[in-house]
Amino acid sequence: MSGTFVGMPAFPAAAHEAVRNPTLRGNLRHATHTIRAKREKAVAEVSDWAQLREAGRRIKDHTLRHLDRYLVQLEESVTAAGGTVHWAVDADEANRIVADLVKATGESEVVKVKSMATQEIGLNEALEAEGIRAYETDLAELIVQLCEDRPSHILVPAIHRNRGEIRDIFVREMGEWGRPAPEGLTDTPAELAEAARLHLREKFLRAKVGISGANFMVAETGTLVVVESEGNGRMCLTLPETLISVVGIEKIVPAWRDLEVFLQTLPRSSTAERMNPYTSMWTGTADEDGPQNFHLVLIDNGRTDTLADEVGRQALRCIRCSACLNVCPVYERAGGHAYGSVYPGPIGAILSPQLRGTASEIDASLPYASSLCGACYEVCPVAIDIPEVLVHLRERVVAGGQVTRNGNKVLLKPAKGHAAERAAMRAARWAFAHPGALRGGQRLASRTRRFHPRTLPGPGRAWSGSRDLPPVPSEPFRDWWQRTHGGKDGAK
Amino acid sequence: MSSRERILGRVRRALADVPQDDMPYEQAVPRDYLREHGERSVEETVDLLAENLADYRALVHRCAPDVLPSLIAGLLTARDARSLLVPAGLDERWLAATEVTRVPDLADSSAHELDRVDSVVTACALAIAETGTIVLDGGPDQGRRRITLVPDHHICVVRVPDQVVSSVPQALERLDPARPLTWISGPSATSDIELDRVEGVHGPRTLEVVLVGGQASADVNS
Numbered sequence: 001m002s003g004t005f006v007g008m009p010a011f012p013a014a015a016h017e018a019v020r021n022p023t024l025r026g027n028l029r030h031a032t033h034t035i036r037a038k039r040e041k042a043v044a045e046v047s048d049w050a051q052l053r054e055a056g057r058r059i060k061d062h063t064l065r066h067l068d069r070y071l072v073q074l075e076e077s078v079t080a081a082g083g084t085v086h087w088a089v090d091a092d093e094a095n096r097i098v099a100d101l102v103k104a105t106g107e108s109e110v111v112k113v114k115s116m117a118t119q120e121i122g123l124n125e126a127l128e129a130e131g132i133r134a135y136e137t138d139l140a141e142l143i144v145q146l147c148e149d150r151p152s153h154i155l156v157p158a159i160h161r162n163r164g165e166i167r168d169i170f171v172r173e174m175g176e177w178g179r180p181a182p183e184g185l186t187d188t189p190a191e192l193a194e195a196a197r198l199h200l201r202e203k204f205l206r207a208k209v210g211i212s213g214a215n216f217m218v219a220e221t222g223t224l225v226v227v228e229s230e231g232n233g234r235m236c237l238t239l240p241e242t243l244i245s246v247v248g249i250e251k252i253v254p255a256w257r258d259l260e261v262f263l264q265t266l267p268r269s270s271t272a273e274r275m276n277p278y279t280s281m282w283t284g285t286a287d288e289d290g291p292q293n294f295h296l297v298l299i300d301n302g303r304t305d306t307l308a309d310e311v312g313r314q315a316l317r318c319i320r321c322s323a324c325l326n327v328c329p330v331y332e333r334a335g336g337h338a339y340g341s342v343y344p345g346p347i348g349a350i351l352s353p354q355l356r357g358t359a360s361e362i363d364a365s366l367p368y369a370s371s372l373c374g375a376c377y378e379v380c381p382v383a384i385d386i387p388e389v390l391v392h393l394r395e396r397v398v399a400g401g402q403v404t405r406n407g408n409k410v411l412l413k414p415a416k417g418h419a420a421e422r423a424a425m426r427a428a429r430w431a432f433a434h435p436g437a438l439r440g441g442q443r444l445a446s447r448t449r450r451f452h453p454r455t456l457p458g459p460g461r462a463w464s465g466s467r468d469l470p471p472v473p474s475e476p477f478r479d480w481w482q483r484t485h486g487g488k489d490g491a492k
Numbered sequence: 493m494s495s496r497e498r499i500l501g502r503v504r505r506a507l508a509d510v511p512q513d514d515m516p517y518e519q520a521v522p523r524d525y526l527r528e529h530g531e532r533s534v535e536e537t538v539d540l541l542a543e544n545l546a547d548y549r550a551l552v553h554r555c556a557p558d559v560l561p562s563l564i565a566g567l568l569t570a571r572d573a574r575s576l577l578v579p580a581g582l583d584e585r586w587l588a589a590t591e592v593t594r595v596p597d598l599a600d601s602s603a604h605e606l607d608r609v610d611s612v613v614t615a616c617a618l619a620i621a622e623t624g625t626i627v628l629d630g631g632p633d634q635g636r637r638r639i640t641l642v643p644d645h646h647i648c649v650v651r652v653p654d655q656v657v658s659s660v661p662q663a664l665e666r667l668d669p670a671r672p673l674t675w676i677s678g679p680s681a682t683s684d685i686e687l688d689r690v691e692g693v694h695g696p697r698t699l700e701v702v703l704v705g706g707q708a709s710a711d712v713n714s
Contacts, residue, residue: 027686034687051525064519068503081670087496139693140684156684163685185495189685193693200694205603221669231641231680231695239603249499254517256669260661261525271683274544275623278695279675280637286672289636290600309511324701365524407502449532 008340010365012466015334024335029157032086032326034345038272039323039379043228045274048262055261057383062318063219063252070219070252071298077222081284083294090406094299095126098211098244101295104131105183107208107241113226113233115140115213116154116320117246119342120355121301123211126368128229129416134211135177135203139196146173152324152336152344163187174199191394193299200232210236210291215319216262217296220255224296227266227276235278243291248300250307250316262319265381269321302355308404311392315350317382322347324376324386330369339366346376350389357405367393398422420460442476449474504631528658529622537621538652542703544624548678549691550699560649560704565589567647567700568611577612577639581632586613586649597635607640612696613647614640617673618655619664619701624678626650626701627663629671646696648676652705 008014018024038327043049063070075085088094102110110127112118112134124134124145136145140158144151147169151157158166167187179199185191212233224245226233237243253259267276269280285294325331325345331445336344340362341352349370353363367390376386396403398421400414414422431438449472455464476485493501520587532540542552555563568576568590576592587594595601595609615633616626626648628634640646650656667673673692681696 031687046526046529048525048529051522055521055523055525058521062515062517065507065514067507068500071500071503087494087499089498093495137694138684139682143684150658156687158684166685189688189690192685193682193690197693201607204694205607218669223669229680230693232693233640234637234674238641249503257661257664258521260664263660263664273677275620275625275675275677277548277677277679277681281669281673281675283670283672286630289630289672290638294584298499300499300502304499304506307503308506313506404506404671407498407505424658455551 008362009288010361011334011338011340011369012342012365014362015330015369018335018338019333019465021335023162025333027162028161028332028335031153032328032332035272035326039269042268042272042274046268046355049265052261052265053381053383053448056265056319056381057317058259059253059258060319060382061314063254064250064313064316067252067307069251070172070254072337073219073251074217074222074252075298077218077220077331078284078294078296079222081222083222083284083296083446086295086297088297088299088301090301091121092126093248093298094121094297094301095123097125097297098123099130099132099311101242101244102127102209103130105209105293107132109133109135109203109207110209110211110244111135111203111207111236111240112141113210113212113228113236114141114157115211115246116342117213117248117299118211119151121246121248121249121299135200137200137203137236138228139193139230139232142196143169146170146177150337151342153325154288154320154343154345154347155325160337163189163192166192170195171197178203200235204232204235204239207236207240209242209244210240212236212243212245214245214251215266216259216315217247218254218256218259218328219252223256223281225259226280227263227278228280229271229277231278234278234280237282238290240291242293242295244295246297246299249300249303266319266321269319269323269379275404302357304407305357305404306351306354309354309392312350312389314384315347315354315389317384318347318351319382320347321381323379327372327375327379328370329375330371334369339369341366346386346390347384350384350386350393353393353397357403358393358412358415364397367391420458439476439478443479445472446475446479497647499644508583520556526659527661532574532621532658534653537658538656538703538705540658541619541621541650541652541656544621545626545678545701546624548623548624549681550678550701552701552703554703554705556706559702560586561589562647562704563702567702568592571645571698572610573645575609575611577606577609577635577643579614579633579639581636582613582615582635597639603638603642606638609643611645611647612639612643613649615649615651616655616661618657618663618666619650620657620660622659626676627667627674628674628676629667631671637672640674640676641695644692644696645698645700647702648702649702649704650679652703 143158153159170181214224258351331345339348358364400412617629619626679699682693
């Protein structure tokens with residue numbers, strides 16, 4: 001990833017721009033609706049989906065509740081299998097560890113498997129600053145990297161680009177990074193994929209260092225798992241002499257057997273396939289097969305802070321399938337970039353403010369980037385109750401309270417922007433406690449309805465900027481009831 | 493304090509709410525999901541494997557053991573293969589009918605050398621019918637992971653019904669996690685451009701799966 005999300009505007013401002021982009025909306029609508037329909041079919045093929053989902057939820061919850069134990073066990077098994085384990089508290093430390101490992105090999109370029117964790121920590125930019133060039137090898141990531149764009153979807157990061165744009169990017173940029181695009185390249189997907197194959201193959205064949213993430217790590221055996229489609233993952237995982245895997249500490253499952261759940265639910269939820277074309281599993285190093293040096297970098301980067309929140313910790317169950325993006329009416333219209341994070345959509349709206357805290361404008365706005373319709377919870381293969389966490393985080397933004405940041409308990413102040421909301425709630429509380437005043441106020445409101453403005457003045461302006469003010473009825477309900485039923489119970 | 497201790501310390505403080513006697517792993521996870529989906533005879537399971545492999549655009553062939561050498565020879569000829577990667581432990585008889593130049597799977601071959609080879613023939617560890625997946629575990633008849641990746645044409649031989657399982661759970665219990673494992677479901681594919689599926693981005697563009705089973709063909713009424 002070449003672009004960064006630093007300094008992004010809050011979600012409402014970014015979404016305001018996005019919904020006015022017809023190409024983006026067209027691409028997203030086509031993509032999300034296609035995957036959504038395919039996913040439903042793939043899920044319907046397995047009659048025990050509910051049981052698999054529940055097992056997945058319980059495995060992840062159990063792991064999180066005993067994460068210290070499983071981390072230590074994983075470290076032991078990876079080490080016993082010939083790997084080296086490194087621990088990184090934050091993005092800076094992880095980037096430094098990886099840069100040092102690459103430098104120790106004497107190489108100045110690396111090939112990369114698509115990985116959310118390395119995007120999250122901004123690894124490519126950090127390596128660039130150290131004079132190391134990182135080549136993204138997933139087709140979509142390659143597109144995003146070539147035009148210095150940002151990913152907009154967890155699974156198909158270049159979903160916002162159509163074939164014509166991709167052709168132009170290849171023709172313009174490939175020569176800058178290596179083998180140029182073939183002469184006379186058209187915009188058919190097959191030709192574009194062939195251009196990517198030729199461009200990347202020369203990089204794969206000479207690569208000495210590969211960098212990956214992992215979908216799962218098995219504590220019991222020390223096995224890492226990467227699921228993918230194109231084979232670029234297999235290239236990066238098996239051709240180089242040195243493999244460095246950067247993985248979030250929440251990606252553990254306790255036992256080998258647990259993979260039987262996730263290897264059924266992940267492909268069907270993400271690409272809507274029975275099984276993705278390639279799955280690689282490796283345990284440390286193997287004699288004369290694949291990289292002879294294997295490093296695992298375990299990253300925290302806000303995960304332990306997320307773990308400390310009893311409601312919010314369920315976000316760490318996420319297996320990054322992106323099913324929630326594809327069903328979300330807000331994501332479908334606002335697009336991935338508006339979320340200001342490598343994690344867009346509903347899961348991003350609860351993950352980013354927890355990993356990064358709610359101090360910035362964008363992070364404080366993310367819990368509101370939702371209609372709370374609940375579709376994301378319905379499709380989640382590990383049953384993360386995203387609406388519950390959204391509401392919880394809204395409360396945290398508005399009311400403040402105790403949270404954990406960088407391992408320390410801190411008291412969060414209530415957000416400034418919500419002073420008017422709090423004042424309104426206080427006023428409402430008082431009014432409901434004083435029925436006479438409420439009645440008087442309602443009558444007054446009804447009688448002056450002709451003079452009511454269509455938008456609110458002052459602090460209420462932002463609220464009414466995107467909503468119509470409800471019209472006040474000509475008569476309060478209580479008066480109507482009194483008039484038509486004479487105050488008696490009118491039932492039968 | 494090392495980062496390791498700092499992270500583990502943070503995890504422990506974050507989990508202060510979890511009781512000491514929290515449910516152990518064995519009880520925490522319900523295993524009431526199915527070991528396989530649907531009831532099938534052995535033949536039906538093999539049929540399902542063939543169907544699902546083909547659904548993900550692998551080319552599927554079925555034959556009796558004595559026809560295998562000529563089938564493999566024919567597949568190589570049809571692709572104009574001039575060189576063939578061969579794992580050290582592959583059954584010699586499988587290649588008895590082909591004259592194609594053999595390239596051994598050696599640790600010190602460079603990736604560029606592998607890139608010049610046309611085809612590869614391997615066996616497999618097992619195949620999963622419900623998902624249309626073949627699994628390689630680096631056994632002597634399958635070779636290193638990279639030989640089934642760099643050449644553009646992979647022929648994989650599955651012994652049916654012995655090597656076929658129904659489901660993912662049945663596959664995992666037969667596999668050894670200590671070995672490097674590659675699960676293959678159809679040829680390399682991408683849907684990154686407007687969700688149009690394109691086969692063969694980086695892995696072999698053609699995957700041919702040969703299901704070898706039953707008796708010699710002379711004994712089979714078909």
